[in-house]
Amino acid sequence: MFKEFKEFAMRGSVLDMAVGIIIGAAFGAIIASFVTDILMPPIGLLLGHVDFSNLFITLAQGKVAGPYDSLAAAQAAGAVTFNYGLFINKVISFLIVAFAIFLFIRAMNRLKRKEAPAPAAAPTSKDCPYCLIAIPLKAVRCPHCTSELKS
Numbered sequence: 246m247f248k249e250f251k252e253f254a255m256r257g258s259v260l261d262m263a264v265g266i267i268i269g270a271a272f273g274a275i276i277a278s279f280v281t282d283i284l285m286p287p288i289g290l291l292l293g294h295v296d297f298s299n300l301f302i303t304l305a306q307g308k309v310a311g312p313y314d315s316l317a318a319a320q321a322a323g324a325v326t327f328n329y330g331l332f333i334n335k336v337i338s339f340l341i342v343a344f345a346i347f348l349f350i351r352a353m354n355r356l357k358r359k360e361a362p363a364p365a366a367a368p369t370s371k372d373c374p375y376c377l378i379a380i381p382l383k384a385v386r387c388p389h390c391t392s393e394l395k396s
Contacts (some may be wrong), residue, residue: 273342280338283335 281298289295299315307322319326370379376390386393 249363258351272345276338276341276345277334280334280341284337285334297330297333300333302327309372 278321280296281352285297285372288295301316303319304313304327305325307319307324309322311319311322312322313319313322313324316326316328316330321357334376369382371382371384372378373380373387373390373392373394375392376387380387380389384394
């Protein structure tokens with residue numbers, strides 16, 4: 246059983262998929278950091294010093310009654326919150342990853358299109374018009390039905 250699993254795991258497509266998943270996870274972490282640490286602070290600054298990671302609505306008070314200054318304070322108090330700011334960050338991260346994947350697939354498709362198919366080889370035979378057997382191009386008589394062929 247272990248031998249069969251090893252054969253399955255060592256196939257090229259499985260290894261390619263594993264590498265893709267690992268690189269995708271790393272890329273997702275980089276994009277999440279980009280959105281949280283680089284992209285959203287200037288957007289929040291332009292919108293009047295808004296910290297998107299702290300945008301939330303309190304649905305139920307926690308042990309300590311609100312209002313809460315931050316999402317961390319609300320969660321520490323045990324409040325039930327609707328975290329729409331974090332959701333906005335994740336949507337922007339998803340859109341960036343989707344756009345990057347789109348660009349990658351587009352580039353791969355362009356590379357495939359540039360690989361022109363090899364020109365078709367010149368035919369070396371023709372069909373006899375009488376018996377439809379393949380015969381050499383230079384033949385003047387069909388070896389199968391012995392019909393004389395006009396050139």
